[in-house]
Amino acid sequence: MAKIPNTVFSLRHFLVLSLALNVSFILRMFYDGEVGHNNSSLNRAKANNNVHKSRVVMSSTSSLKNSTCKDLTGSKNRIINLDHGDPTVYERFWRQTGDKSTIIIPGWQSMSYFSDVSNICWFLEAEFAKEVVRLHRVVGNAVTEGRHIVVGTGSSQLFLAALYALSPNHASQPINVVCASPYYSSYPSMTDYLKSGLYKWAGDADSYEKDGPYIELVTSPNNPDGHVRKSKVNRSQGLLVHDLAYYWPQYTPISSPSDHDLTLFTVSKSTGHAGMRIGWALVKDKEVAKKMTKFIELNTIGVSKDSQLRAAKILSAVSDSCEQENSKENESFFKFSHKVMANRWKQLREVVHHSELFSLSQFSPAFCNFFNRVLEPQPAFVWLKCEGNVEDCESFLRAHNIITRSGKHFGVSPKYVRISLLDTDENFTQFLDRLSTIQSL
Amino acid sequence: MAKIPNTVFSLRHFLVLSLALNVSFILRMFYDGEVGHNNSSLNRAKANNNVHKSRVVMSSTSSLKNSTCKDLTGSKNRIINLDHGDPTVYERFWRQTGDKSTIIIPGWQSMSYFSDVSNICWFLEAEFAKEVVRLHRVVGNAVTEGRHIVVGTGSSQLFLAALYALSPNHASQPINVVCASPYYSSYPSMTDYLKSGLYKWAGDADSYEKDGPYIELVTSPNNPDGHVRKSKVNRSQGLLVHDLAYYWPQYTPISSPSDHDLTLFTVSKSTGHAGMRIGWALVKDKEVAKKMTKFIELNTIGVSKDSQLRAAKILSAVSDSCEQENSKENESFFKFSHKVMANRWKQLREVVHHSELFSLSQFSPAFCNFFNRVLEPQPAFVWLKCEGNVEDCESFLRAHNIITRSGKHFGVSPKYVRISLLDTDENFTQFLDRLSTIQSL
Known part of the structure; x- marks a missing residue:
């Protein structure tokens, strides 16, 4: 240390x-x-x-289980935990919406396992699916035509469902799963924790050169560093999973509707409702959608209807806020969240600019079709580098009672840390x- | 056929x-x-x-994907699907409760991933945990003292979490998972679908004679046949998972509070809210509870807060209905559901009694501490046997447009079928x- x-x-x-x-x-x-x-x-x-x-929590990455914590608000001794991306920053917007985003569920509702068994994803609530399609249309961040929607208990479950669905049947060896570093720190453990014979983590996509089928995870904008990404491996037999959790106007310019084979989204990062545990996948291939549904059937026999109904209400309120925006008092969710992120990034850049110890990534501005102007990316996480002699940035900041996640968990140097920008003011x-x-x- | x-x-x-x-x-x-x-x-x-x-749905077991279905209510051509245990029978009770079981969730509520990080199960809502403990006290079907509660996305997720938690670390071979036949038809596929290197399905517990550690699943009352069960293998190094989804007063006499190392329950079968996807485990060993929590963190990063809050409301309404019961107009949930099941079983026994083609299991009456009298078991499923020359009971009933689940999926003879008694009137x-x-x- x-x-x-x-x-x-x-x-x-x-x-x-x-x-x-x-x-x-x-x-x-x-x-x-x-x-x-x-x-x-x-x-x-x-x-x-x-x-x-x-x-x-998250002791596996932060190893803080035994540390003490004195509740001295405002004091240097108070521990500030920015290790995980808990999106509480958006709570203020949702308080303003009042009844528009409130849901009422009577005791007799949604008792059955089934939502619509004529759908491949038989536990998908029609209202939720409708609002997913509508929101993508309003925002312009994904093509939904010709796609099957699969709902999941967060996009984590859909990530696992995608690995299951894309793994070849009856293969003698598990298929390799790769992602360019820095990659989301949970990908390796989520892929390997059950020691599956279907798929296994194979590390950095940049150095992947094996023959045969593989699965590449493309996170764009990327968690942790916020950069827009494309597939890196570029070999034949690659199966791509696009994790677009952060492809929303508050984080990055919406350049065009995403149009991939298998794309993951989540309410956790789009609207801030992480406690709902709702994500969705847009899936081109019918057989892949079927296998993903089968995974969720065997894993949890479907997805909470209560949360799907609530998510439908929340997504609807977001779309409404975009379509009905007419004044400062009535600003859209994305205008609100973009402003919050812009303010935070501005303040952060000022502080880092005056420091010789830290540096930040630079991002190129791009035209955002949603806001209809050129904008800079403003990622949900800060990817901070400790300059000079600080080799272990996480420990360095930990000594100042700031909890972050080390670059080593993302497959890169411990000179980097990931810091959440989605926490409370x-x-x-x-x-x-x-x-x-x-x-x- | x-x-x-x-x-x-x-x-x-x-x-x-x-x-x-x-x-x-x-x-x-x-x-x-x-x-x-x-x-x-x-x-x-x-x-x-x-x-x-x-x-x-459930085409993997019923293979009905391409069958046609004519909507002729009351006609012999109408297909009656009793393949799965969708608990819609209880909807009527919940309609009667009105506002008492209604939940209102404003848009700003439950946004964080975390519920109470001082708890091992950091995504467990305190209100839900409180109502679980209360309901077990009211019903007398489980000891909760000295137990950690782990909430899951249905008891399916908790079943998988238990396998993960009980599998030895760093073992060279996967641990064997067994259950006496007839066993729940999904156990084998849930255990093996990811070809895990940690655990694998090893079939009928009755014939299991291998040395070394193993996991035995004890379902009591049993799905599909409704009988009360104890561990069958009785060797050293056995790790037990008790699946008590049906250990509720409407299905079986409550003889004593269950008191095991690891016990699973679910709202799907207790209150009928299958669409919530909420189950809970009572876990004696702290390290097992931690590993189960870790499984759920890697699988779905927690469990829907909306459904936990709704489940708390529903369980509370059940406990209230038991504690405030004072007249026929104000009967408890268990009195209602016991009466419904008793009526169904009575009618069913009459029909089967007059038939030479079918037979049913016999159950011994026992004293129920909850109802304070001797009662007969009345399981959620009928375990029907086709007598005489009918070797494939599922196909035989299918020819009469009744969809059931064959005994072969439960590890026994196709002369048996499982039929849900929890469907609509x-x-x-x-x-x-x-x-x-x-x-x-």
């Missing part, structure tokens, strides 16, 4: 911090003023609580505060 | 059929009269629709009608 530095404050750091705090407070006053809900303080406390509690502000005070080793 | 018989009506058959229809109509008048909901006809149509649609009555007209080959 790196030495804990003696923190030195300079006037310049105070200025940057003060600017960041101001923007954050103005934003909070503006939005909280419009929320009339009685439970807002309760919920803020809960969100705060989550931050503290969540240090225990409180944690984000604290994070900037902390970062601006770190001047040297 | 068996020859299609020339159906012969006798006075005796008309009498049995008429009796069955009368009981069914009286029941329906009684309950429908108390339902004030506007959507009741819509829902009945939907339920009916499901019956017709569902013939396409309409289908049950039609089924009895059809059965009473089948006199000979």
Whole structure:
């Protein structure tokens, strides 16, 4: 672990911090003023609580199980956990929508296992499917014509369903699964945890040169680094899974509707409803859609109808907000979320710009068909590099009570860390505060 | 396939059929009269629709994908699908409860991945856990003290999580998984579909004689035959998973609280909410609970919060109905469901009693601590045997447009079939009608 530095404050750091705090407070006053809900303080406390509690979770990557956590809000001793991408940043928007996004489910509803058995995906709720198609049309980020929709318990289940569906029947060896590094840190463990004889993790797509069939995962924009991606291997017999969890207007310019064989989306990152555990796949090939459905049948006998119905309501509210946008008071979900992300990235860049210890990726602006103008990408995660002599960026930041995820989990150097930008305003502000005070080793 | 018989009506058959229809109509008048909901006809149509649609599903076991289905209600040509245990029979009770079982979820609620990260099962909603403990106390069917609760996307996911958790680390060979036949038809495929190197299906527990560790599944009351079960193998190094999906007062006398190392329950069969996909495990060993939680994290990153909250509401309504029972108009869920099952079994036994073609298992009555009297088991499935020369009971009934599941899927003779008793009144009555007209080959 790196030495804990003696923190030195300079006037310049105070200025940057003060600017960041101001923007954050103005934003909070503006939005909280419009929320009339009685439970807002309760919920803020809960969100705060989550931050503290969540240090225990994901111990396999952060190894923090035994660390202590003192609840000193605002103090340097408070642990800020930005290890995982918990999308609580969007809660404020959903509080503003009121009844428009509320769902009521009577006790007698949705009791059957079945939704529509004339559909290949027999547990897919028609209302949810309808809203998926509508939202893709409104946003312009995916072709849905000629696709089968398969719903999953989050896109994680659909990722596993895709591996199952794309693995050749009766093969003597498991098929290789590859992804260009830096790749999503859970891909290797999700692929290998059951020691399946159907598929196995084969590492970085950039150095993959084997013959025969393989599965390549293409995450675009990429988790962790936010870059737009295409297939890397470019050999014959490649089966592609496109994970487009972050291909939404708040994160990246929507250049054209995605048009792949098998594409995964999730409400967790699009609308921020991670607790719903709802994802969907757009699948061109009928047999692949059937096998994915079979996987989910054997895995969980379908997907929660309650969450599908709620997701339908939420997606509908997003589409409505886009179609009915007419004033600042009535802004669309994507305008709201784009503004939040833009503010966060602006503040972050200012802090990092004044530091010699850290650096960020540069992104090229591109035309966004949704917002109808040229925009810069503003990813859900910061892919931060520790410059100079800091070899283990995760440990370095951990010494400052900031929990991040090391580059080594993404198949690259520990000089990099992934940091969530989707957390609460409180944690984000604290994070900037902390970062601006770190001047040297 | 068996020859299609020339159906012969006798006075005796008309009498049995008429009796069955009368009981069914009286029941329906009684309950429908108390339902004030506007959507009741819509829902009945939907339920009916499901019956017709569902013939396409589960094609792997019923191979009915290409069969035609004429919608002639009441006609002999109408296909009655009782292949799977879709618990729509309980819908009537839930309609009566009105607002007591309704849940309202605003758009901003339950957005985070996390529920309580101080808990081993960090995605377990506290309210759901509380109601699980309460219901087991009210019913007296399970010890919850000293247990960790792990929530799953149905008990299917928990079954897989249990296999993962109980498999030894770093073993050179997969651990054997066994269950005494007749066993639940999905156990073999669920165990083997990913060709896991951790565990593999090893068939009938009765004939299992290998040394070393193994996992034994104990389903009690058993699916398909309804009998109370204990572990069969009785060797050292056995790891037991108790699947108690049907250990509820409507199906079997509650003799004592179950007290095992790892026990699975599900709302699908207890309250009838299969569409929720919520199950729970009671786990004695902390490390096993941790590994099960890890499985669910890698499989689906948690379990729908919406469904957990709804399940909490439903379980609470069941406990309330037991604690507040004071009149016929205010009967408990278990009194209602016990009565429905008792009526169905009575009618079924009458029909089968008059037939020389079919036979049923006999069950010993036992004292039920919940109802405080001696009662007979009345399983969720009929385990029907075709007598005489009928070797393939599934095909024989299929020729009469009744879809059932053959004994061969449960590891035994095709002279047996499993038939769901949890379907709608309409289908049950039609089924009895059809059965009473089948006199000979």
